[in-house]
């Protein structure tokens with residue numbers, strides 16, 4: 001390291017190269033490690049609790065649009081998009097070129113100085129909002145952080161403490177975000193922010209009230225009022241929810257759900273905060289933001305993942321008067337708003353517009369959903385296919401009547417699809433919903449490959465499960 005720094009300094013000082021042109025010598029570059037070596041290192045130096053997929057994990061060394069490649073050169077269709085982070089394609093050339101150019105200029109200063117990229121990205125986001133009032137944006141680095149901030153703001157703005165969120169939701173792993181998570185799987189017995197109350201999601205396939213839509217009159221949404229009346233002080237700071245529950249297994253509420261909830265939230269003084277970490281940026285197809293599918297304009301949108309196409313970047317966009325409730329103290333985030341993430345975010349949003357990514361999510365998403373639904377005739381394991389655009393879920397059950405979750409079968413399906421070159425995710429409290437959320441540049445022929453592979457694997461697993 002010492003040697004390289006010295007040589008770099010000498011070469012740059014002599015004018016032979018610019019910092020951007022400097023190439024470190026080969027001695028310093030590490031040889032590529034094999035999968036087994038990486039696994040051994042990981043097992044020794046990374047805590048076991050750091051989650052990884054597959055009995056036989058894969059060592060991914062290259063990404064190109066919707067495809068990933070392991071250390072043996074094997075290609076995979078990435079149908080989970082690095083867990084919904086890669087929106088326009090792995091290493092999208094235009095995004096990467098702009099980010100590299102920024103890295104060559106300046107990487108980091110913090111927001112105490114001016115840099116054009118942060119306000120430019122905020123302006124771009126404001127242009128995409130469902131209301132002109134949603135105009136100002138805070139930048140952070142992860143979904144957890146942006147949801148923490150959303151909760152702080154809602155409490156400051158309203159002067160109320162209690163927050164309503166949904167069972168089966170996921171909002172992050174920080175202490176405040178963990179408080180709003182509605183899954184025991186992701187919660188530790190530690191003191192979280194408190195004053196959080198969980199209402200019922202619109203999960204019709206497993207109705208928490210054992211009712212049937214539409215004769216239920218969307219009781220799950222109306223019940224939010226009784227949660228407020230019975231469990232809170234009677235005034236709330238916020239309702240925070242994902243328009244479609246991602247980690248919870250692509251749970252998609254009925255069309256009236258969020259409109260009913262919105263009215264209740266307003267009646268009790270709260271802000272409506274949409275966690276668009278997974279559903280934003282056109283993924284649901286018809287609209288740029290997931291919540292727009294329910295005809296609701298939120299008071300704030302928290303976002304992460306797809307906004308940065310793989311770079312740590314998250315944001316919270318809200319109304320100016322809500323943001324101003326933090327005035328009087330200093331809000332600071334060391335890496336939030338850094339030029340590299342800002343440039344990559346801006347480049348990603350430009351590509352979404354330029355390449356018709358949202359329209360592709362709708363066309364290929366509908367095509368894929370129809371084909372997946374078609375597989376139900378052949379495969380008894382499929383209980384339900386749901387979702388919108390390129391945010392789809394396939395819930396697997398042992399028996400369509402009892403709806404007993406097919407948890408081990410789902411794990412087996414994932415392992416086997418991977419072996420055939422297809423990466424998918426899973427979710428739901430029982431880990432029995434296949435999650436399909438690929439980079440939104442996938443094509444119909446990728447969708448065909450996905451369905452053919454799933455068809456083959458479901459057949460194999462059904463034989464095993466007999």
Ligand SMILES: Cc1ncc(COP(=O)(O)O)c(C=O)c1O
Pocket residue numbers: 141142143144145147170171172173242246247275276277278304305
């Ligand atoms: C809807 C939603 N919100 C928040 C988060 C937390 O994001 P992060 O892991 O970047 O903190 C996630 C992560 O999966 C998410 O799916």
